[in-house]
Amino acid sequence: MKMKFLLLAAVGITNLSxxxxxxxxxxxxxxEGVNxxxxxxxxxxxNLSSGVLNGSRWGLRGREDxxxxxxxxxxxxSGFDVNNGRLGQGGLIFGRQAYVGLSSQYGTVTLGRQYDMVVDNLGQFEVGDQWGGYMAAHPADLDNFNNTYRVNNEIKYTSKPIGGLTFGGAYSLGGVAGNVSRNQIWSIGANYANGPLLAGVGYLNVRNPNVSFYGGGGSPAATVNGVPGSNLGSSPVISGYASAHTLQVIGAGGAYTFGAATFGATYSNTKFMSLGDRSSGPVPAGGISGTPTFNNAEVNFKYQITPALVAGVAYDYTHNSGASGQSSATYNQESAGADYFLSKRTDVYTVATFQQAHGTDSTGKTAVASINxxxxxxxNHQVAVRFGVRHKF
Known part of the structure; x- marks a missing residue:
């Protein structure tokens, strides 16, 4: 009996281990908050709206040695809307992230629906990912620094830190028989951390972006006469470019902390290449061609007034060269905000954004202000103000 007891105890200890x-x-x-x-x-x-500073979500995260x-x-x-309980990301159950992988001393490999390398390495430097939320992000989140769009079918590698340097790459299979390049998405990036200095770079290349990238969030627009509908949303900053054959984003960013103050900056060059590809998306009446190029620059500043209170300001400049035969467009945007933590898990915040537009937008019309x-x-101008509360669990 004693031996049997010892054996059972040993098994129990093993299981607990x-x-x-x-x-x-x-x-x-x-x-949640008021806009x-x-x-x-x-x-x-x-109106009330959900998920401005951070997208409302719940998730499961697991690890096994x-x-x-x-x-x-x-x-x-999984993302959701607090106001009505509706699923986010076009109704996908796990639309924010869904992946599995392995990690070792050589790095981490993951497979599934994930972020691209621009998001991983540059998102942290944009004010929208800090205290500003999506209302302070770049117009139409044209460079995806604010992570509006995820990548399906992605294989990603991320290295372990080496002397403060982390790097990685990701590739998404298009899944089209006989055409390896169609709908494919690939990205590379790196970031460096050394005391108060943080810096990052990223590159994103997307084939047939209207379908593979903008249409990857669930419920993509229906195909009509063999031509996919537009998935680029309602913002005239980019909505006219659904027929782009390729989307390319090159970005860099950094931040430096000096005491309670942090200075940050980002730059991105975004191209909607080879417009007029009907296999990618609809072409506006009268046709459209060329490669409109967006140059975006942001400078931001935040100050930790007390351990519980942070405030910040930011300025964002966006210039679009325009499609062939179109004039250019310029968007100037200023943001300010403050965030007060009532506890480690609950905070209240406010954000205000002002945008002014000039020139001709992606639809060929006079540019209007369009806060993200x-x-x-x-x-040509627009003001948005938000008062919100956020709880983490």
């Missing part, structure tokens, strides 16, 4: 080497964590964010839009299609608008320095990992993350993810203005 196995459980101790693996973990699954439930986590999430609920972000004011000075010109939403010609009218003032007051496989021994010899090898670890299995997974993430399943808000209803565009009917004039």
């Amino acid at each position: 196995a459980f101790a080497q693996s973990s699954v964590t439930l986590y999430g964010i609920i972000d 004011y839009n000075s010109n939403a299609g010609g009218e003032r608008l007051y 496989l021994g010899s320095g090898l670890t299995a990992l997974f993430v399943l993350e 993810q808000l209803t565009p203005s009917t004039s």
